[in-house]
Amino acid sequence: MSKFNEEVLSKYVSSINKFKFELEKPFIGRDEEALVMTLALMTSEHVVLVGEPGTAKSALARRAADLLRARFFKYLLTRYTEPDELLGSLDIFAFKEGKYVRITRNKLPEAEIAFLDEIFNASSAILNTLLTLLNERVIYDGYNEVNVPLWTLISASNNIPEEQEYQALYDRFLLRHFVKPVSEDKWLQLLDASWRIEVEGYRAPQPVLTIDDLKVLNSIVLRVDVSKLKHTLVKLYAIFEDQGVHLTDRRKGKAMKVIAAHALLNGRTTASEEDLVVLKYVAPSTRDEAERVHVILLEEIGTRERLLSDLREIEDNVREVKALLIKTSDFDPRLVEYLRGLEKAREKVRKIAETITDDSVRKKSQDILSEINEVIDEIRKRLLL
Ligand SMILES: Nc1ncnc2c1ncn2[C@@H]1O[C@H](COP(=O)(O)OP(=O)(O)OP(=O)(O)O)[C@@H](O)[C@H]1O
């Protein structure tokens, strides 16, 4: 670790963690979304959130902008959006003198962080500009070649693009995440969070990072040691390919940066197997592929430890309910809620028990399964079901 100044390192690690923490704070169940956005910012890559309407995609992007001290540009694209709306309009006075100049103030060419909502609505004129902008940080405009300071583009969309012409644009989002609606066990919390937001509004937070901080973080990311993982990575790519998940060559290479960023976010300067989880956000192109990659990663990396820790958590919860049942012998309205939770947990444990090949994990999941069944039976009895 001698090549890193410990003090500097821990300062940056803690501020990027603070950013992530603040980003997800007002939302329910949006920790993965905050993670992908944070990884994109640490690596100066672009990120797109794909998901159904009303899942806080735009709200997250706006909050990320509030938390960064950076020049920001945001725009909602429709099929009718003209290049000028993003790039600034032509300076007519200059044009009269034969010069091709745009008035770019507060527009995309000057932005360090940009949020383009519904980006796959882009018309073909905009699409072409975006392709070089995202890859080379250059805008070819008229006769000019303009370098732009864009660090990260955040985007959101309801769907992934199917048309061939959008594939090159889609590939430029190294990080892609498929947002799911909040799961049923968190609906109560969702109601509270929504109510809070309605009453108090979003309190614009104080910025916690600057663009310069991100540049330093990125330079540290590039010094993280990922060498030990290369063989595993190549093996995983082969498995992905086998299962119909194809990564372009661009993504195969760039994934290492994201792996390194994940290590750094967790305070490590050497990447380890657990950092390969970020492939979930780099490898898949569709929601279906995302599920497949998730399963492959579960099977291939650190499965045992993670499953055991999941199981232990479930076990603790089951025992808590059990203790409660012993304390009170009457009907308690909370039992309905517990029953639901336990049934969900049972599904999860069952799946683990059925699919895992590791003996100790299977044994543990079977034990927990019978414990859950016991508690469920008892609750059903009390609820007269
Ligand atoms: N997980 C959540 N936690 C807290 N509030 C949420 C959550 N999901 C949605 N909301 C509330 O719903 C509002 C709508 O979210 P937002 O407009 O960001 O959705 P969106 O995903 O961008 O939708 P669209 O695809 O229609 O643009 C948010 O501002 C927030 O108040």
Ligand SMILES: [Mg+2]
């Ligand atoms: Mg939106």
